[in-house]
Amino acid sequence: MERLSQIAEVVVDRDTMIEMYHRMLLARAFEETVFDVYRRGWMPGLAHLADGQEAVPVGVCMALRPDDTITSTHRGHGHIIGKGGQVEPMMAEVMGKATGYCRGKGGEMHIADVKLGILGANGIVGGGIGIAAGSAFTAKREGKGRVSVAFFGDGAINQGIWYETANMAVLWKLPLIYVCENNQYTEYTNYRKLQAGEGLVARAEAMGMPGLEVDGNDVLAVYSATLEMVERARRGEGPSMLVCHTFRYGGHHVGDPGTKYRTKEEIEEWKAKDPIVRFEKVLVERGVLSPGDIEEMHSKVEKRLAAAVEAGRNAPYPDVSEVTEHVYA
Amino acid sequence: MERLSQIAEVVVDRDTMIEMYHRMLLARAFEETVFDVYRRGWMPGLAHLADGQEAVPVGVCMALRPDDTITSTHRGHGHIIGKGGQVEPMMAEVMGKATGYCRGKGGEMHIADVKLGILGANGIVGGGIGIAAGSAFTAKREGKGRVSVAFFGDGAINQGIWYETANMAVLWKLPLIYVCENNQYTEYTNYRKLQAGEGLVARAEAMGMPGLEVDGNDVLAVYSATLEMVERARRGEGPSMLVCHTFRYGGHHVGDPGTKYRTKEEIEEWKAKDPIVRFEKVLVERGVLSPGDIEEMHSKVEKRLAAAVEAGRNAPYPDVSEVTEHVYA
């Protein structure tokens, strides 16, 4: 089995680093804002937040071209922001408004921006995996070096569709990168209780594709590993699997404090490894951003989100006549 | 990953060897007879024969206790005979008669003898795998050391249910033995075109269970490997996976000569490794049977099958009133 090199950190230019940081901030702020929106009763239903996990979606997506595609999960806001999605139509979608990405029809779990290569979050755990394989199939046919990324969780890996598509992706050398975001838990159960065997890299390798595990709270590590896999895929050498270890700070959804099945210590331990704080240190150390720049970016992002909430609240619900639109093309 | 010892051939007593040989003969004769029955128009529908593969079902099942269970496939006659199934109700079932194992309701692809631990052949490729996992679950609960065997083909291995149950079987240490009968082809396609990666032992090991590949035309090798896996399972150490390389002489079903997608050479090559002829040599060399014994057994088996056909032909079809029976218990 061919091995990938062990995440030699690639050289990242200044602008890219700043944009990475910016998207991580947006992703964090988006989750915190949605939580607030939920508590105030400004959104219907529930939301699935991923604060704490920002390094994975941003690290992966920043390694992609605009025409590369991703499929996301029920916990998908970060992926969408990572790929360049805009928080305003996202927030409106969360609120079920006509100005939302999906005109309010999709909702929190189904945000998509197909023009940006975001083929949609998905409420079926593992549901994006087949779609990602299909996008990789199309990409191979197009022959333009485009790749496809499937994001999914440590729970989703046990869905048969991972295995079935892995087999085809290797057989047909599809430009597909499986990104397993191991945030340690499914809804309320630790992944170790549900995942047998030698680990996910071993599963990938048995299927004939290389795999790597990285510190999912280190955005540059995630970025570097993704780049290597992406380049491999663009060269026509087929799929690979990236396993990122990370943690969600909150509960499974906004109604779950997340403290019943996880200890305070575990949560604190992970918070001490916060991906944004860590990256800030790197940025300051390397002279990419000053503490003042960082503060300014924080406050810009906050203002942007406040405005997104305001705009979302003021936006109309879709007209009832829209209910029968878009069933068929 | 724990490894199993590499098929040290176990000592097999005389009676067991004779019974093995007997069942292999029965299995072969059953297939040849069904083919004849089909050609004469004495059975409805099609049949899926496994002549050439007899060492696998017999080698595996002879390593089992009567209370162990198996699940079988669309190509299941050998498994049923291997586990002690009787050719008379099998033949009647193939003909759709009321004296068949399933009163004619199941048919060629669905023969079962639950009292013998045969939980049924299955028309869904991979369909028996979940059931076998469930039987292993029950076995573990019963705590009597019973094990469960899932037979399936080189095509079936790519069904997600293998992967999903493998994960649970390892997690829960179920007494389950996966037996992949690699007869080189699915219906009309060589398995290499459909199976990516490092082989099935690697897949099993990645999931956390040991695996072994054996010469599937060597009944003693199959028997020995199975015994080791069975004993491991009885000790409560969990599942394992046996991969047996073998070949079906005929086509995918009785209507397919099997010569369009396979070369004459390939077929001849495998026929030169015929499991029955090979075992005969061993039996004679070891003085277990004389050539005369062998001839006698052949002719007994042939007579038995001729009688089974006769009985099947004379048996009545199920009464039409039975059509609504057995939908519910």
Next chain:
Amino acid sequence: MSTRELTFAQAIREALDEELARDPNLFILGEDVGAWGGVFRCTEGLYEKYGPDRVIDTPLSEEGFVGLAVGAAMTGMHPVPEIMFGDFITLAMDQIVNQAAKMRYMTGGQVKVPITFRATMGAGRSSGAQHSQSWHAWFAHVPGLKVVVPSTPYDAKGLLKTALREPNPVVFFEDKVMYAKIKGPVPEEEYTIPFGKADIKREGSDITLVALSRMVHPTLAAAEMLAKEGISAEVIDPRTLTPLDEETLIQSVCKTGGAVIVDEGYNRFGVTAELAAVIAYGAFDYLDAPVERLGAMDVPIPFSPPLEFTTIPDEQKIVERVHKVLEGRRR
């Protein structure tokens, strides 16, 4: 008989609890049904009481764990797999339809397959198109399965206990909106409710309203509204779709001369079609107007509340349909 008020979820939980105690072969499996107590709290405390071998947390492998359950049922256990959202039952269809439902028949009666699939249904929670569907019609279309769609805590407990004693595969649908919101009297004493017996939830003489699962509640509310207009509506809950108590439905319509069928599944090719067809056939000579079918709108269920509620039957829509029937009659 002493009676308490239980929520729908509590009634389900109590049935599971009692049957786990009664039948050592019964076990529950599913995602977060164990230590967590189930995302809808239907298995709360059962893990602590019966242990991890009887209330089992599974990986996210619906096909796999349902398949395992089928095999366990065939070998003497009575598994109770939980499909957290009924929408995910799509992943386990083969095991339910091609394996569980057919094994007895295909083996000529050699095996029993005592298995109770619990699945949720129902929209109205802004959960989006993949967490709001009601697929009970699919399973009612499959020979070998029984399908239960209870509407009250009392019915839920009694019918679930029956399911858990059935030697056959049962698909038991629970509307998730009812779990916490619907409360009702449940006797302390043990009882079961037989399958195939509709329940007349309200007697009436002018029109028959047939509703099931959560739809019984807006239908009863509609009956209340109609009563104020002087229209006496009979509300019938079939409670099980297979077997279906055709007799009770037909008799009611023979008396009232008209019917509206209310269901939260999609209207087209759904439960409303079967019930309307059964009534139109059986009460042919007594119908004064066509049977009205009020299922969910035939669109993926939208997230945005104003859209979502448009798609689901409610009191107002039921009343409108009743008026339509009565106008039709006056022609």
Next chain:
Amino acid sequence: MSTRELTFAQAIREALDEELARDPNLFILGEDVGAWGGVFRCTEGLYEKYGPDRVIDTPLSEEGFVGLAVGAAMTGMHPVPEIMFGDFITLAMDQIVNQAAKMRYMTGGQVKVPITFRATMGAGRSSGAQHSQSWHAWFAHVPGLKVVVPSTPYDAKGLLKTALREPNPVVFFEDKVMYAKIKGPVPEEEYTIPFGKADIKREGSDITLVALSRMVHPTLAAAEMLAKEGISAEVIDPRTLTPLDEETLIQSVCKTGGAVIVDEGYNRFGVTAELAAVIAYGAFDYLDAPVERLGAMDVPIPFSPPLEFTTIPDEQKIVERVHKVLEGRRR
């Protein structure tokens, strides 16, 4: 217009061939559809003609390859996954129902999902309970899908060509008994047939027989038998279930006053229910007797021929139902 006789399978093959030639984004995938030419010969020669990238042999991974097809459709291709036996569609339900059918709606119209699922249906071949089922009713119950059930080579070709140009997911059911056995005229010239237009296969005035897929043929034979008794039967084939040409069905019954629905899917909660309900509603004032529903018996399909044929509608059973309607009318 020059016309030849083609078998049903040849008509399917020709539609695939023409559309593969026309649309570079179209591709076929499934088990043994490539080098082997399909187990029912529907893709014979296409692998040789269009190559292994357009006619793709997949592993036995129905969920996986159908999922892959959905993603390919969302990114600009038009995949045509073949489900060899419609029974196996259970394994791909999630991809069809939760992904393909909903993606356009859930994204607020951002994507199109042009995908044509080809699946077989139909019993009568002694293939047993897991190789004989007809699940078209399930998909007709799912918003976002279109469902096609052609009965003749002509219709099959014209409707499949339409499906292959549709920007929406279509589930196209082919009765496998027809592949080799049913022959019929197919023009050399290109044509397509729009969805949602029923075809009157035979005109008549005394009773309406609605039948689809292979059932059209025994129904036409029954009409022939009835003609000899002096009963003039109109035979209507809806051809597509979604969209459904309700108008044509209702108009016919308004003229004849009675109907029998014939379908090879299970009777209960199936296609016969929807069509009967639609007719009972739309032709309420014109019906002289209840609509008769003749679906397959609600049992797993038995292997043994005398049992199997008992479960499937045939000429004789259709004629009996017509007599029943006409007697009902005389009351």
